[in-house]
Amino acid sequence: MSQFLDKNESVFQKKISCLQYISQGKDRFQHLENIEKVLRAGGNWIQLRMKEMPQNEVLKTAILARELCSKFSAKLIINDHVKVAKTCNADGVHLGQEDTSVLEAREILGTQKIIGGTANTFQHCLNHLENGVDYIGLGPLRFTSTKKKLSPILGFSGYMDLMVAYSKHENTVPVIAIGGIQLSDIEELRQIGLSGIAVSGMLTHSEHPEKEIRQILDGFAVRG
Template identity: 55%
Template sequence: MKEVNLQYISQGKTPQEHLENIEEVCVAGCKWVQFRLKDEDMATYLHTALKARDICDQYGSILIINDNVGVAKAAMADGIHLGLNDMNPREARKILGDNFIIGGTANTVADCMQHIQYGVDYIGLGPFRYTTTKKKLSPVLGSEGYKAILKEVSKNSKIPIVAIGGIVEKDISDIIKTGVSGIAVSGMLTNQEDLEKKIQNIKIQIAK
């Protein structure tokens, strides 16, 4: 799995806004997009995912679909991201095959170990702090939470772990010091000025 250090989780009030925001971050150099469209009918979800696929193809970006295995397969995405209450990653693997990237959300050591057992390719661990983009928020971890969880998980696995949830630019340095592989962000890259410079700066901080 290439360039798993900065993932953009799509945001927007309409499907079209999601697509516009995805294209903006891809143009600016983000190579890893999670398409996360909520509260839409299946036809709209798939139609928009297919357009997101076209955008990501144009800029050489990885496309991950949030939650919906059927849409991920039909849209020929690169992968799927599954929440704790979504389909079991093993079942998703049976449907999607070995070439799909499967990511899973985690909040605890037990969540991480379960995902590793189920064979996910990366873990989205969080939330770092309170965020308004998720309705049912798990307990906030902060830097100390990440350190404690990664200390335990790293004894058994080298799986990439990505920090997620309410992250702002000034947090990045401290978060990376906890041992995570990268970050997943939404608001930090949505409707921002000088987006290309911002993404370059984020990548530099992650690579330190």
């Protein structure tokens, strides 16, 4: 059973995973430890997020994370640091609203790399579509301590309204739910129209992440 979606294959056969792990850790070693833990448990999409680390430390970590992801045939996405992504030959970048622009990132990375963008409003989604992102990370669903500058919480009703509007625009760009996601949310998010979820603490703090990973993959495999 594939954990990758085929919704966006028309552009250079890019595949966007329905489960994206956002790394956590106080330092390089914790990030790498948590990344390897998720990879060994069956994760196949890693976003390296080291917001408050100096760029040289992010690069050192990214190079090692690239080796780990290659070993497990997983994709490595770098949060924000476009030049780091290019240097370590990551599979792409994820950009927040205050990060490097999508157009600038595309100029640096080229057309075959994956670029994802964070959104909190329908206008954010439209902007991302216009600028050519490969996926949209929409949220937060609820409060999360992972992100310090948290955008307004959407809740399920917010997701519903946004996805109804989004569905009226013909496109193949998948939308991934982010921010405080729990296992019990999967079915409702899937029915609303979300293509997957991005999680952090759920897997970082799990003693048996393979169980959560399998439940997530199975949950989004049933689409119709």
